[in-house]
Amino acid sequence: MFEISDLPKFFLAFFLVMPLISILHEGGHVFFAWLMGGKNIKVSVGTGKPIFKVGMIEVRKYYFWYGLCTFENLRINRKWSNILIFAGGSLFNLLGLVAVIILIQQQLIETSIFTYQFTYFSLYYIFFALLPMPYPDGNFSDGKIILDILRGRNSILKERTFRVQWHGGKKQWYVFDHNQELVKAFDNEEDACNKAREIAEKFRPSKILNVKDGQEKEIHNYPRIPL
Structure with missing residues (x-):
């Protein structure tokens, strides 16, 4: 049962853990976009009015919610390269999750509310990123785009x-x-x-x-x- 004493855990999850997972997710997209020769790569963390910008990373007012990666001029623009770019976010989330589990098993870090929330919300992020569905703003989940590419529905990339x-x-x-x-x-x-x-x-x-x-x-x- 949720109690007042659980409020700090709530704030930790939504104002620290989730943004870290979001940054890691966007990092996966950035890595593969860069690998495929993408130029002018930018990352927005959160939504709302921009607060500050450091290099390619822009942090917005509601930094704990939403995120996106934009890029231009892919040098390698093929089906497989697009699949890697759109799967990259979830792949990095999975690698982060596995890394935390290994560190705990090797007793290099201790189990804590942070590690629990990190693993839990990483799985949450992966699930909803790969679930094939449209979003209310007209965009599609990574999973839907990947599925349409695999099915040969190239109109999504036309x-x-x-x-x-x-x-x-x-x-x-x-x-x-x-x-x-x-x-x-x-x-x-x-x-x-x-x-x-x-x-x-x-x-x-x-x-x-x-x-x-x-x-x-x-x-x-x-x-x-x-x-």
Whole structure:
């Protein structure tokens, strides 16, 4: 039965243990995204207004809830590489869980409320990350994405293509969406690219092509976000 004396355990679990498990989970996504050549890798811990940022890690107001990893331009963008990226979070949680168990068995650390909560919530995190289901915000669990990839439902990773194209006659740069419809025209290339990035990032997975003199060059891609 829950008693007042259990409140410190509650705060320990939700304000220290869970954030640590979340960071470890995002670390798994980061590791495999980096291994596959991902660029501009960023990690958000929590939700709400950003509080501070250290390197690639951004901590938000409600640091104890939610987390995500974003990255761009995968060098190795295959089915198996995406599976590793989306499974990486749970794999790191599992490795952390096994490491704690081994340390206890070798009597290098003692069993405590911290180790109990760490193992318990690690299993909790793994279960809900790998359970194939959609989330209310429109994203999918890691497990659903992995399952769809294994089933050959590649639409979950199908990229939308946005183009920044030079129009010699008008002397302007045009931004086209994935339906090849004109979004806006700009006088300089940098403004056009910034607009294309703004749109493409909202429609992950996506990529941006720079088109000039009949030549297409990929300048950015935005894979689906691991949570």
